[in-house]
Amino acid sequence: MNVMIDLCVVPVGVGTSVSAYVTACQRVLQDAGLSHQMHAYGTNIEGEWDEVFAAVKRCHEVVHGMGAVRISSSMRIGTRTDREQTMDDKINSVKAKLEE
Numbered sequence: 001m002n003v004m005i006d007l008c009v010v011p012v013g014v015g016t017s018v019s020a021y022v023t024a025c026q027r028v029l030q031d032a033g034l035s036h037q038m039h040a041y042g043t044n045i046e047g048e049w050d051e052v053f054a055a056v057k058r059c060h061e062v063v064h065g066m067g068a069v070r071i072s073s074s075m076r077i078g079t080r081t082d083r084e085q086t087m088d089d090k091i092n093s094v095k096a097k098l099e100e
Contacts, residue, residue: 003049004087006076008042009059011068024066025059032058037087042074044087049079 032055
């Protein structure tokens with residue numbers, strides 16, 4: 001089953017800047033070959049369910065490996081069975097309506 005998620009991984013107790021940890025997670029997603037789009041407060045990811053959630057797990061493993069002893073993550077998950085839809089499809093649908 002294909003899934004789209006919005007993931008926000010927040011290492012706790014590592015100081016104010018978390019960009020090094022975000023970068024590490026982005027590398028995990030690149031290495032996994034998943035389609036993803038980073039935004040200011042997280043990352044949208046799409047792909048096969050097991051592959052996406054394996055990457056989420058790997059992000060946690062990598063961030064813990066960087067010294068973060070605690071991580072708080074939030075995720076929104078979406079699936080649909082009536083048709084295939086990508087992140088770009090969703091964005092382009094709204095952009096088209098804005099141009100009407």
